[in-house]
Amino acid sequence: MRSSHGERLRCDRKICSNKPDSVVLYVLSGFDFQSFIYEENIERRPLLLDANSDSYQSLADGEMGQERHVLKIRTGDEVLELYAYKLDRAKTVLYYALTICTLGLFRLLLHWKPDWYIKVRATRCAHEVAHYVNVIDEHNVEAFRPIRLYTSASNGIVPQIPTGNGTMEKVDVIRYFTFRKLKYIWKSDLEEWISPADLDGEIPLKYFHSLSESGTGLSEEDVACRRLTYGSNLIDVKLKPILVLLFIEAISPFYIFQVFSVSIWFSDHYEYYASIIVVMSVMSIGIDVYQTRSQEKKLRSMVQSSNEVDVLRADGVKTISSEELVPGDIFLVPAHGGVLQCDAVLMNGTAIVNESMLTGESVPITKVALTAVHDDDEDERFSFEKHSKHILYCGTNVLQTRYYQGKQVKAIVLRTAYSTLKGQLVRSIMYPKPIDFRFTKDLFKFVAFLFFIALFGFAYTIAIMVQRNEPLRKIIVRSLDIVTIVVPPALPAAMSVGIINSNLRLRKKEIFCISPSTINTCGAINVCCFDKTGTLTEDGLDFQTLRAVIPGSEREPPEFTEEKAQLNPALLPSGGELVTAIATCHSITKIDGELHGDPLDLILFNQTGWSLLESVDDEVDSEVQLFDNIQPTLVRPPIELTEKQMFNKEYSIIRQFTFSSSLQRMSVIVSNPRDDSTHDMTLYCKGSPEMVLTLCDPATVPPDYVAQVNLYAQHGYRLISVAKRQLEMNYVKACKIPRNMVEADLTLLGLVVLENRVKPVTLGVINQLNRAHIRTVMVTGDNLLTAQSVARECGIIRPNKLAFLVEHRTDMFDPKGRPLLTLRQAVSSSEKTVEGEEGDCSDVSVETGRKHFLDSCYQLSISGPTFAVLSHEYPELLEPLVAVCDVFARMAPDQKQQLINSLQAIDYTVAMCGDGANDCAALKAAHAGISLSDAEASIAAPFTSRIADIRCVPTVIREGRAALVTSFGVFKYMAGYSLTQFSSIMLLYWISTNLTDFQFLYIDMFLITLVAVFFGNTPASDMLSPTPPPTRLLSLASVTSVCGQLVIMALTQLYVFISITWQPWFIPYSVPVGDEQEDKRSMQVGICRYSTD
Structure with a gap:
């Protein structure tokens, strides 16, 4: 809920969206935002809101x-x-x-x-x-x-x-x-x-473990009770019967009004056009029903599926249909090539899955078993977000499982049918968010205005005909006919022509739309948000260099080595342990003889020259057989390195803590066999430099660590920090210990520097959007300085603008106890700072910052942690800063969605373009979500581009503008012509005459309908204009245009109508007494007809 100051808030939102400079001045000058603080509770809300709230x-x-x-x-x-x-x-x-x-x-x-x-x-x-x-x-x-x-x-x-x-x-x-x-x-x-x-x-987490350890599943009675409560496990998109679709379509207001109009025309013996409208309406209903049916079938074929699954029941393992699964069932995860039909919690082993159907992310993802509950966390509750790495989602394809000795991988059913993640996405397609677009609202308002004009004509017709003692039937027909003239029945169909043609043109360009109603909205887009990796930049990374850490001594602190262009262990300190960390700390798996995994992992692993094996040896240590140890992944160094005794023959990855966007890291526990048949346990960790730094022992970190990270980040490089920890534990404890207990007191091993090249088309597209005055925003999970450098390289941050970082201090607080916000200027090495050396990053005082915001152009950047502080501690500043920040880094998926919502709240029309799982929520929240995917349709976004670069964005905007301009033009044309014809009929009714049937047919069929259809077939412009099309149908310009045309035409018609009677050759015609037919041979009829054209 908004506060009672909602009107004032909306007013200032317009300031935010139109004059961003003024917003920052408010922020820097300590503007009083207290009246804008929301009443929303920023913590997780309960399911039921208190009745007394x-x-x-x-x-x-x-x-x-x-x-x-x-x-x-x-x-x-x-x-x-x-x-x-x-x-x-x-x-x-x-x-x-x-x-x-x-x-x-x-x-x-x-x-x-x-x-x-x-x-x-x-x-x-x-x-x-x-x-x-x-x-x-x-x-x-x-x-x-x-x-x-x-x-x-x-x-x-x-x-x-x-x-x-x-x-x-x-x-x-x-x-x-x-x-x-x-x-x-x-x-x-x-x-x-x-x-x-x-x-x-x-x-509680212990519920899942107790259920799994029981060894037995649900009884038949329990299953029957749960199926009654939860229903069948089937995402069933039911096909409506054809007759039902026809009936629903036929009773829409548009077709009911057409029935009314056609009835009036037939009663007035205007059979020609009425018959044509009947045929066109029947065809239109048939096309609409066909399209609806086709979409239902397409959605059904895309989402509805079932298969057989082995489930544990009280009487043993049974093979049942997946439709019979209920929450609480324990089932066996297929070893290869199975599609999951429910959301389930993985209880043992690991599973390699492909979630591209849900997220568009084609990279295989490793899911790990739910860890045992520690004594300190007995009351810990299950969280769909926190424990996502343990959840197997409905609709995902199981590529491979790694399982226990003699045991298969088990999972517990968590959600079924439409409650699953896949079900939620299907529901978002079936029940899309209404398009909150001013044009549509204005259209209905203008139609209502036309009805008021029609009521005036209705009353006028009755008045003059009653005065002339016209027959009752003629009065009724003529007065109702006025309504069909002012409000043309073909108006809704003509308004959709532009959208249909734009959608067809998009399909030809490999851009597919599952929600055509959003195309018009795309014409109003004024902000485009982009993910970085895979969207603005290439999917792959290029290994650039390596900076290993030389351990310090009592007298000397640790320091970085010189840059190493290759992973040569002979040139690295500590026996090349950094190479071992890179070769083992990953989520790579081998499927059908090929390595699959995150592109970053694959690039680094290939640099080592090591080989990866999936262990299939049944002869393992007795200690391993007794406890919950999965089949480990083995990595082996090249033979020449083992012969030189630089490395052991093989290393076993026995535990994996998968990468998490919120944690910004991943870790593995590696078993290193020794000569005495025992094993060393080592934890290797890699992640963002900021996060790894917080986990390392400060004594192992070089003093210039932050400076080196910033130096590379400023040049746009992607950085990965690598660390390790020697573990004194056995297999049992290594497989049970919680993640937070081992990811601490790490020893820093070094930095890996990679280059993420900008796609060749990116700069041109961004410049094209900039020239069109469409704001471009980067939203990424990468380092802030790296993101800012890439943003400058691709044109989001302009070369002539100062770039400032918005940061928060954890050691300084304002009078309210909130972390203090600061501004820091960060520039590339070739630029001057406000007050500092070249290539420096320095804090700028508020007064200095205020001066430069006043005197120059600027752009702001912010990181996810600071964005979270703003959301929780400074809600009054969130929307003003969102209006001027152009780079958002280290953003979690939910923060990306929050950003989109914040932009929409300040009256921006937002497009979001991305390609990965982290973008799904933002793609769904945006006015126009564009997914870069090989699939023809993605349930994560209304638009899907098969061409995996951002050229699709200006294309979608151009087509949206074409559809929007077409809708404007068609409406103004049809409304103007209807009002012009209305004025003509009013004049002709004054002398008790009317247009002939063929004159009506010529006007309605050729001058209105055909022109409107060809009008809507106009293709989009090849370039984006800096001046966007109007989005308000009831704007001053639009209303003045239509009303001005009406006044000019009415005055012209009135003038010629009167002036013709002054001509010496004018011969008036009088209707014989008792003749109910109008005088359609009158010269004034011809004058009105030609002046209308």
Whole structure:
């Protein structure tokens, strides 16, 4: 919720989006933002918001008395308002009476206005006794859902509902409703509606381990009860019957108005055009139904699947259909090539999976087993985000599993059907976020304005015809005909021509759109956000150099070696242990004889020259057989190095802590065999230089570490820090110890420097967007200085602008106890700082910073940790700074989404272009998400480009502008022509005449319809203009244009209409008495006809 100062906030948001310079001045001058602080709770909110909270009180319309008829719940990313209703007999009788008396028109009106339906049929009540729930989402979209009951008498199964600890509790009756494929259950003891999927965060980790260690699965009775509660495990996209689709399409307001218009025309003997409109409408309905059906089939074929799975039940292992899986089932993960049909927690072994169907990321990902619960963490709860590396997602393909000696990999079903991550993405396609676009709202307002004009003409026609004692039938037909003239029935169809043609042109350019309604929105885009790696830069990295650490002594601190162009252990200190770390610390796996993994891991591993083997030896140490040890991955150095006794013959990777965006690192535990048949355990860790520094023993870090990191980062290089820790433990402890207990007190081994080259087309595209005055923003998980350097190289940061870093201090606080925010200028080595040496990075005082913000152009950059501080501690500064920051580095996936939402909150129309799993949330949140993927359709974004570079972005914007301009032009043309024809008819009605049928046909068919169709086929411009198309249909320019044209045409028609009567050759024609036909041979008819053209 926004504060009571919402109007003032919206006003200043416009300042933020239009005049970013002024915003920074507010920030630097200590502008009072207190009135803008949001009332949102920045911590995780409970599923049910307190009824006594402000947010709850604001939902009620007046006093509620003792009944709680409205609740507000959070489920996943959605916030829903639930209003309880019960049927009212008196209202129901009235409803049926009105429906019958109006021959169904009253029911049709309620179909168009669903929010009225519930008020006509029911009254508000407490949720405990409700028959219906009116669900309103955060976009104010409403749905009226019936509440259903289930008791044990239904089919003999005892009803059970889930608890917060993973178990089920028996109840007398289950009250539930479904909304957008999810089931919501009423918990009478808590007096709240719950979604079972939202209880995952309350399950203790020990529940999963106890269930896995029990060795037995669910009983048949438990399975039956859970299937009753959760339903079948099937993402079923049901195909609506053709007749239903036809009926739904036919009763839309557009086609009902066409039925009305055609009825008037046929009654007026205007059969030609009416017949053409009937044929066109039937064809249009058929095309719409065909497209809807095709989209349903395409979505169904893309997402609906099932297979057989081996599941542990109380009576042993059974092979069942995946549709029969329920949460709590234990199943065996297939060793090769299986598609998962549920979200599950991996309990032992590891699994190599491909999640490209969900994220577009084609790089295989390693999933590891859920670690054992430590004594200090017995109460730790499961988190979908925190434990994502242990979750096997529905829809992912299992490439390979590494399993226990004599045991297969097991997983516990967590979520099924539409509750899964895949199900949520499918739901986002089936129920997309409404397009909040001013053009569409203005269109409806203008149509309403045309109806008011039509009402004036309606009244005018009745008045003059009644005065002339015209027959009643003629009065009715002529007065209603005016409505069809002012509001052309073909207007909605003509408005969609530009979108259809733009979509076809995009497909020819290998850009596919699953939501054509967003194309118009693309024409208004004024901010483009880009991921860095794989989007702006190449997917691969080039090894540049290596800086190993020479250990220090009591007198000398540690120091870096000179740059090494290759991983030659003979040239490195400590026996080349840095090479061992690089060769073992990775998530590479061998599938079908080929190495697969993260591109960075592959590049570094190939530099070592080592080889990787998947262990298949059944003869392992007895200690390994007794405990939870998976088959290790073996790496071997080249033979020439082992012969020189520089390395052992092989190293076993027995434990892997996978890479996490939030942790910014990965680690492995490596077993190093010794001559005495024992093993050394070593932890190797690699990650971002900032994070690894916090984990290292300061005595092992060279004093110039930060300076060296900044030096390389300023030149755009990507840096990886490598460290190690010798472990004094056996296999058992190594396989059980928590990650945070071993990733500490590390010894720094060195820095690896890689170059991430900018794609050849990137600079040209960014410059093209800059010239079009479209703001470009980089959003990446890379180092801040590296991101800033790449941003400068590709044109996001201009050469003539100063670049400042927004940072926070952890050792200094403001009077409110918040971390202090600072500005720091960072430039490339060839530029001067504000106050410092060349190539320096120095803090700038607030006064100095203020001066330079006033006197010069500037651009800001910010890192994820500082962005988090702004979000939590300085919410009043978040949106103003977002308006001027152009580089966002070290951003977590949820922060990328928050950034997109913040940009949208200050009235930007945002496009997001990315290619990886970390971009999915941001792609979905943006007005126009563009995924770079080989697939024709991605459920992560409305647009998918098969060409993996950012050339698609200006193409989408150009086509969006073409569709938007076409829609503007078509509307103004049709509205102008309709109003012109309206003025003509008003004049002709004055003398009791009208246009002939063929004149109407010529105007309606050739001058309006055909021109509008060809108008919409105009291709997009080859360049992006700095002046964007207007987005407001009701802007002063648009309204003045249409109204001015109307006035000019009306005055012209009036002049020629009157002046012709003054001509000596003018012969008026009088209608014989009793003749109901208009005088269509009048010279004034021809004058109005030609002046209209």
